[in-house]
Every structure is written in structure tokens, then in C-alpha cells.
Amino acid sequence: MQVECAPACEAARRACAQVFARLRPRTPIPPIEVEFCRFANADSYIRLADGRLHLRITDLLSGAPSPVLEALLYILLGKLLRKPVPGLYTRRYRAYFNRQEVRRSVHLVRQARGRKFISDPQGSHYHLEEVFEALNVRFFHGLLARPRLGWSRRPSRTTLGHFDLSHNAIVISKLLDRAEAPRLALDYVMFHEMLHLRYPSTQRGAWRRVHTKDLRHAERAFPNLKEAKDLLKKLCLGTPP
Numbered sequence: 001m002q003v004e005c006a007p008a009c010e011a012a013r014r015a016c017a018q019v020f021a022r023l024r025p026r027t028p029i030p031p032i033e034v035e036f037c038r039f040a041n042a043d044s045y046i047r048l049a050d051g052r053l054h055l056r057i058t059d060l061l062s063g064a065p066s067p068v069l070e071a072l073l074y075i076l077l078g079k080l081l082r083k084p085v086p087g088l089y090t091r092r093y094r095a096y097f098n099r100q101e102v103r104r105s106v107h108l109v110r111q112a113r114g115r116k117f118i119s120d121p122q123g124s125h126y127h128l129e130e131v132f133e134a135l136n137v138r139f140f141h142g143l144l145a146r147p148r149l150g151w152s153r154r155p156s157r158t159t160l161g162h163f164d165l166s167h168n169a170i171v172i173s174k175l176l177d178r179a180e181a182p183r184l185a186l187d188y189v190m191f192h193e194m195l196h197l198r199y200p201s202t203q204r205g206a207w208r209r210v211h212t213k214d215l216r217h218a219e220r221a222f223p224n225l226k227e228a229k230d231l232l233k234k235l236c237l238g239t240p241p
Helices: 008-022 066-081 087-097 100-113 128-140 183-198 213-219 225-237
Strands: 032-037 046-047 053-059 148-151 160-163 169-172 202-204 207-209
Touching: 008 053, 046 066, 053 148, 066 087, 087 100, 087 128, 128 148, 128 160, 128 169, 128 183, 160 183, 169 183, 183 225
Parallel strands: 032 053, 148 169
Antiparallel strands: 046 053, 160 169, 202 207
16 A cells, blocks of 8 residues: 655655644654555545654655645644644645646546445435435436435434545435435435536636535525425434424
């Protein structure tokens, strides 16, 4: 999984030492180990163990400009040391990964390396293919091509659904596959994820908009929108709908 790139690792070590010194000027800089790894996503990690800092950085950043690497190190070390991260660095990091060519690289990496868990669309109480097709006819004239559909591993209360472009899949939280989960709540979550199929994200310079103006406008066409959102809030809070 490790990528051999000694110059990049050395540059990251030096940058990490500099950022650490700025965040903890009175603390001796610990030994630093850096790996650039072939992760399936653009993820990076840091931990402090045995008096050493261990950095595992996505290989997508092995050739990134030094200000971008500096931004990542501020984010990682800030979290580790419980120091506030200036907005300059988070904005710089996000802007880099929102560049069209970088997003394309991330997309290709996820396709080539990633393994996506997709369960059977038949749940305990609802069948996602039936839900998708009913909404497809009702709101999209039956013209949306059906992606892979499945339930999440766990009944997440924070991510009720998501559309994964790299794997062309819609995954719905198992929280909605329960007897106490109204069909209206499931329909709304599925409808929202279908809108991401119909209205892809847009790019303006380095900034990407996922919930476009067209998507937000189309969402208003969903009947009983407020009721559906209220039901989801109750489900997420664990109160009976």
C-alpha cells in the first residue's frame, strides 16, 4: 500500500516539523514518519504513538503544491493537538480537491481501488428497486437509468442516503427499512438522491456545488415535503413518527 517517493516523504517531514513548531512552539518536535499510501479515497491520517508522529497521506498528494500539503498538515495536526485550524487552510485544501482535474483523479482512483458495499435492494420492509421505479415514473417520466441500489450496513441517523458517483450507486440508511418508518420518509430520501442523478454537481473555478439551484428547485415539487422532513427528524431523534 505504501508508495515509494523519498523526495515527497522528506518534503512532507520537513513541512510537518515546521507546522508542529508553529502550533506547539515550546514543545520539542517528535520524530516524524511519513508514508504516501494508495488509499481508495483521498484520505490522510495522523497519530502519535511511542513518542513519534506517524503520517499516512493519500498518494494523490504526492505531487501536490507545497501550500496544499501545508494546509493538510495544519488540518491533521490541528485535530491531533486540539488547536483551531485557520479557515485559510481548510479553504485552500477544499479548493484543491474541488479542481476539476483533481476530482477526476479521485473519481478514477475510487473506481480502480475502491470496494463499495452494496446490499441487496430487498430489505425487511421495503424493496428499493420498487421505490425507485415508482418515483421514476411519477417524477422523471421513467427516464432515469437505475443505478445500483442497496441498504447501508448500519441504521445511520446522520447519513440517510447518498449517491456515489464513482460506483453509480444509491445507498439508503437501514433506519428507513423498519416497520415504524413511513413510506413517505423513504420516498423523500430516495427522491432527493435521484435528483443528484438528474442534476449533477456543477463546477465554477475551484469550487463545486453539489446541491445546485436546479436541484433545490426540483426538490420543491415533492408533495408533503415538510411532512416528510418532519418524519425524518423524528426518526433520527428516535421518537415515534
